[in-house]
Amino acid sequence: MSRSAPWRRFADAASAGPVAEARAPAAGNTAGGALPAGTSPARTHLHGPALLAAAVRARAGFRPATGSGAVTLDFRLAAAAGVCWATALGLPHAPRGTAFVLAALLFAAVLAMLLRMVFRPSGGWLRATGLVLCSAAALAALVLGIRQAERLSGPIRQAVDAGATVTVRLTAHADAARTGRAGKFPGAAARYQFRAEIHQATFGGRRFAAATPVLLIGDSSWAQARYGDELAAAGKLVRAGAGPVEALLIASTGFRRVGVPPVAAAVNALREAFIGSTGTLPPDARALLPGMVLGDRSQQPEDLAEAMRIAGLTHLMAVSGANCSYVLGAVYLLAALCRLPRPLRGLLGLVALGGFVILVRPEPSVLRAAAMGSIGVFALLAGRRRASLAFLCLSVIVLLLADPWLAASYGFLLSVLATLGLVLFGERCSRWLQRFLPKLLADALSLPLAAQVFCTPVVVMLQPGLPLYAVAANVLAAPVVPVVTISGMAAVMLAPVWPWMASIAVQLAGGLCLWVGLVARMVAVWPAASFPWPEGVPGAVLALLAGLLVLSLLFLGSRLPAAWHRSAAGGTAAWLQHRRRAHAGRLLPHRGAAIPAGIRHGSARHRTALLLGLLGLAAAASGIAVAVLARGGETPKWVLAVCDVGQGDGLVLNAGEGSAVVVDTGPEPAPMDRCLRRLGVDRIELLVLTHMHLDHYGGLAGALDHRKVGTVLVGSSRAELPDPVVETLADAGATAQRGSAGMAGSYGSLRWEVLWPGAGRPPPEENDASLVLRVDTASGPGAALTMLLTGDLESEAAAALLARLGPALPAVDVLKISHHGARNGGSRLIQALRPKAAVISAGRGNDYGHPAPEILAALEREQVPVFRTDLLGTILLSADGGRLEIAALR
Structure with missing residues (x-):
């Protein structure tokens, strides 16, 4: 066989499309123009890029769906989308100019592969795949390089x-x-x-x-x-x-x-008129309606926001692909009722989607949602459901080329995962559930279930704690969401021309929003509504295993009854036929007679599916058991714990036997409560709130939940403390006293002293009024450890503190970098103290750029190792034999 034979077969397969297959005569049929034996069909002549594209389609694609009703998804663009994503994710962190260098190398590789394909057309499948992937990566690198150059060009x-x-x-x-x-x-x-x-x-x-x-x-x-x-x-x-x-x-x-711009002015007027028209609605409806229609959360109170989070309904308050789908679906349905052609229906739908995007703001998240929501319309226009996955991958590629920085966005990842779950398992879950439930209910359950299984591993990394009843809450709330979206949009558009009808639409949408708020508040108080879950990568893996377990159970539950039914029915029919033939003399029964195939107790395929399913269940159950047991093990020894509370401070010092000194409580109650529970703290001997910013006192209720508290010290530049602090302390039976330099005490092996601010009038700036504590511990021979906890002290106040300490400047083992590593914290304390280690408490992906590059550079110059909660999660520090030990509590 010649070297070009594989390529010719490649081209032959590429040139044979679904239409040619449909028209080809059946094998062995020589009538109706069939080809004589020994001859081959005329080859479609394709040249250049057309031949290459057809070859790639034939070799990398899937066969068209058969008439059995099965839908075969198209994975041809999945690898290209993944390569684009990886390129856009990694290159922004590389030195500037790397993107252009990589793009040049990849384009050179693409050119070399094209030339090799022309002159040596063997090994087509691997080469064509490499060509597509290199082209995708090269294009992503080139676009990213151009965008980076544009952003900082000139002075x-x-x-x-x-x-x-x-x-x-x-x-x-x-x-x-x-x-x-x-x-x-x-x-x-x-x-x-x-x-x-x-x-x-x-x-x-x-x-x-x-x-x-x-x-x-x-x-x-x-x-x-x-x-x-x-x-x-x-x-x-x-x-x-x-x-x-x-x-x-x-x-x-x-x-x-x-x-x-005139368009922006008109849109702003429409939005403000709609939000103003909600003023007559009940509080929950007034808070939810602007968010569910326009993505505006400005009127949502904290208690309702927390209930929506626990119930897994937060996504309803942002414009998502579902909202875009409702708008597209409504317009498409109206166009269909008017008997408009399918292309025109799709065009009208896209025009409506464009108007919707402008109305709710064409921000990256909205554009992302519009792209994901339009996948169904494109698949519908293509006339084949198998195109939905291809359009999803194409949307990912287009969005990443338009904004490469989406690659690092959790919102983008969740949107893609939710859509992928619906594409891959939405219809399958519905079919599986229909074995036990009516079709309407199965359809309602399948969509949130498929999306939840794919999104949960990412959600638990962002916010540990599993919304246990999220699927149930979404099923209860989902029926009203399309009506709220369509009614709300109708109210927005009718307000300038028909205010009376617009007010009716607002009342209708607002009434349905009350139901959403009721579901959220009801589900949020159910037992274990926010189920504790491991943090970080282990939690994500555990969530993935749990999702696979759920899907496996659904699959087995749908398959096993059908297999048993087919086995019993087939075996009975075959046995009856066997007996009839025996009595008729056509088959003499004897001891060694062959048993018909239908009697063999089901098929090997069903037994194999059962075995694989049971093995999958066993693996998932084992993984869950191992993770749970590992999570329940002993916490490593610790002296200082820097809790992962997000963008804030929450530090815990071990006072022994379940007691601790707590310095700040983070911005929210749940993370601080979870950290103290995992550390086994049930009594707070000393509670210090360094200053009155929410990211330091917001989690106070969580710290005091079911815990006894002793002394409470606070720092502030203001005469009055915030009402939430006063009320929460009163509920716990505690009172606060102002801290100042010279205060000191001890609990177990801990000795503490306040170094700043001095007695008298505190500094006028709240950050500079932060209480600064020195803490010493001696838990055993050679285990002394000195820590300096600095709150949000800024550079000028740090200089004043150093001047006050003078010769009494302490030797510090661990320095808590002030203000989450912000620039205004300065580097004077780092240079003066030169600690053995530094810790920074900052939120993952925070909007402030904490910690600042200048602070990290100062730590590097002084050769001080730094440990960050945004990278490690909760950090545990201890000392053993004069050696500082660091561990991450995942």
Whole structure:
């Protein structure tokens, strides 16, 4: 056989499409123009790229679905999407210019493979696959390199590197939203933030054009900034590192609105009119309706938000692919009722989707949702359900090319996983459930179940704790969500022209929102509604095993009854036929007579499926048991625990026998409570709230839940403490006293002393009023450990503390870096103390860029190893024989 024979077979297979297969005569049939024996069909002549594309389709694709009703999914773009994702995920962290170098190398490889295919057309399948994957990676690298170059081209790079104060003109890419972390004590100014793009800046007396995405952070004067506004302001640039924005812009002035595009002005008016029309609704409906229709959570109270989170309904408060699907479906259905052609229906649906995206803001999350929600429409236009997976992969590729930084977004990952779950298992789960449930209920259960199984491993990494009743809550809430979406959108569009009808639509949607709120509040108080779950990668693996267990049970439950039924029916029929033939004399029965195939107690295929299913169940159960037992083991020894509480501080010092000294409690109750439970703390001898910012006192209720508390010390620049602090302490029977330098005490092996602030009037800035504690421990010979806990102390106050200590400057083993590693914490304490180790408590993917590169660089210069909760989770420190030991509590 010649070397070109494999390629010719490759081309022959590529040139034979579904139409040719349908028209080909059956094997052995020589009538109707069948080809004589020994001849071959005429080969379709394809040249160049067409031949290559056809060959790749034939070799890498799947056969068309048969008439049996089975749907074969198309995986041909999955590998290309994965390569694009991996490229976009890794390259932003590489040195600048790496993307262009990689793109050049990959394009050279693509050219070499094309030339080899032309001159040596053997090994087609592997080469064609490599060609596609290299082309996808090269394109992703090239686009990322171009985008990186655009973002910091010109003098803006020097301004960002220098952390300079600049005057800018920028375009808002989102509405200003109040942050949940800054300024959380009475009388403090609220902080607002939004994404924007600087298109003109003035730095060093020079004005220049730019295209730099930033996260703007400003005071309450920025509350009225809206999407699409062109604004002029001044502020300080702070580098944000690799991510969707290049820098933070800390506004030092208010803004001046330079202009508003007409479309943005019209959309803003519609949104504000709709939100204003919800004022007559009950509180829960008024809080939920803007979020479910427009993704606006500004009116949602904290208790309802927490109930929605526990019930697994938070996704209803953001614009998702489901909302886009409802809009597309409604328009498509109306067009179908008008008997419009299928292409026109799809076009109208896409036009409606574009209007919906503009109305709810074309932010990255909304564009992502629109792309995912449109997959079904494209599959419908293609006339084949098997195209849905291909369109999902194509959407991933297009979105990553449009915004490569989506690759590191958990929201993007969850959207893709949810859609993938629906594509792969939505219909299958429905079929499996129909063995036990009516079709309507099976369909309702299958969608949230398929999405939940795929998304849960990622969700538990972001927020440990499994919403145990999420599927049930979604089934209860799901029937009203489409009506809320469509009614709400109708109200938005009718308000300018038919206010009376718009108010009816608002009342209808609001009434249904009450049901969603009722479901959330009801499910949130069910027993074990937020089931404790391991953190990090082990928790994700355990969640994946649990999901596979659920799917395996559904599959076996749907298959086994059918197999038994077929076996019994087939065996009985075959036995009766066997007996009839025996009595008729056509088959003489005797001891060695062959038993008909149908009597062989079912088929080997069913027994194999049963065996594999049982093995899968055993593996999943073993994995769950191992993980649970491992989780229930002893906690490693520890002196200091830096709890993973997100973007905040929560530190625990071991006082022995279930008691501890707790310094700050993080922003939310649940993480702090979970950390103390895992550490076995049931009594707090000393509770220290270093200062009155929510990321340090917000978890107070969780720390005090079912625990006794002794002394409470607080620091603040204000005369009055926040009401939540006072009320929570009163409920626990505790009172707070102001801490100041000179206070000291001991509990077990712990000795503590307050070093800052001095007695008298505290510093005017809340961060600088943070209590600074020195803690010493001596749990055994050679195990002395000295720690300095600094709250959110900023650079000037740190310098004053060092000046006050003077010769009494302590030797420190462990330094808690102040203010989560922010730049304003400075590096003076690091340089003066040179500790053996440093710890930083910061939230994963926080919006502030903590810890700052400057702080990490200072630690590196002083050769101080640093341990971060955003990377390690909860950190445990201990000392043994003069050696500092670090462990991560996963």
